[in-house]
Amino acid sequence: MEFKILGTGSATPQLDRNPSAFFLTIDQVLFLIDCGEGTQFRILEHKIKVSRLKYIMISHLHGDHYFGLVGLISSLNLNKRKDPLTIIGPKGLNEILILQFKYSNTILNFELSFIETQSDTFNLVLDTETFKIESFPLKHRVPCTGFLITKKASKRKVIRESLPENFPLPYYKLLKDGLDVTNELTGEVFLNKNHTVDGEPEKKIAYCSDTIFDTGIVEYIKNADLVYHEATFLDEHEQRAQQTFHSTASQAAQIANLANAKQLIIGHYSSRYKTTDSHLQEANIHFDAVNLSKEGDNYII
Template sequence: MNFELLVIGTGSATPVLEHNPSAYLLTYDNEQFLIDCGEGTQFRILEYKVRSSRIRHIFISHLHGDHYFGLVGLISSWNLNQRKEDLTIYAPKELAEILTIQFKHSHTFLHFKINFVATNPNEPLLVLDNQLLSVESIPLVHRIDCCGFLFRTKAAKRKLLAEKLPENFPIPYIKMLKDGLDVEDELTGKIYKSEDYTTIGTPSRSFAYCSDTAYNEQMVSQLQDVNTIFHEATFVESELKRAEYTNHSTAIQAATIAKKANAEQLIIGHYSSRYKTLETHLTEAKQVFENTHLALEGVTYKL
């Protein structure tokens, strides 16, 4: 099944024409998960021809405007389009109050239900667990409460080699084989070994989204062996003092986290508006972690 990330916005707080504010769309199978929702996200969704009706879960890392100012507009547009399907938002608890006030004073009455799951900035929290995947929050270090999100797909059951089985093989036995269990035919005494009649299913994949954060080795244990990490890289190393002052990271620091976590690949983004090109970000990160990619808007990355 496809597991991929569409980059919608890579900018930081100060708006620039080159970069839209933070927003990313994670797709797994036919489900889509919006991660952060900066100003103008709904326009980029239209531009990239995203079927937004599939978005049933939105994850907001923190309440700096470049990460959520597009949310009210997106929800309002869905409401105008007569959306009926429930929406679940995972975010700092204060966002529920913000949305309530916005809709109250605009006399907006939603045609669909919003479920709200509050994140905990102090410890990891399992916020979603369904048949497809699980999501844990990742406590980050920023100027206000902030959480990243760790997505893990569920490993698929073993795949049946149906052509090897006799006709009319009992369905309960098929289920046992796919669960990795051996089966004994009570009539014949024959043993059907799972490894002989099935193949390994799709293994679990993982993606960690680490939005605005200072360099934080405490999260390495939670990120250990993650397949792909997105980590903010607001600054290059010459602005290390600025990164420390604002609780952001440099490209080298992002790469160091990926290396310590033994990740497979790193995607960096959330670029400061002071940079006209991103070559130095990529060069510096690759010195530490070779399999680093720049987050480029409109590009889809396989996870």
């Protein structure tokens, strides 16, 4: 799993920070999480192959999290995309997209499907053989969800050099499934424990978009390998954070600590802060493994 940061700012435009946008890669499948204004320019800047983009997740309908979506989809269409694209987002987003394309007389060359998230409950959004996406409620001024993306544990890995040269291919699958294998022709038994090792363990990334400080989300993101949590304000502006339903850096760190997360990334900085050193200092009081989000940075899980 690879988590790439494209946007670290919040609300109003900032020259040195772009609005929220993040890419997640799982086994060559590309996910875009939020799509603030100008995201397609960041895609060009970082040479991201959007041909591998399969899913776009939008947390809520504040502009700094989705104003780049129509432009991105339009560009994909102009570039003759044919592969299906799935949008995962809140009620109303599908209506917005349909209206935009209706009045621009845009006819898409590819299938665009929409999965509506539920902003009041923990919900399984998508479940595949290799990963699953779940959404959970966040407390913001409009309906808002966080996302928990899980890369499932892989099957056992076969130690090929421990097997005969002409070992039948169907037996490999049985070994990967954890079974012992008996060669029907020779009667030879191949014990799974002697010819396989553990596969990759399950990995989880939690994305906590705009939210007031809410310990209720801890149960949803427990033991995540990586947590992204908004940290719009510093402690001196905690009252402002409450008024606008946002969090401070120290509050984000408290959530990560309570969730027993392995690593925390904070971002969504208010434009009032020209540097983010104090965000890191305040977060480190409550949690050690804190990273400041910086545009272009990659995190490998």
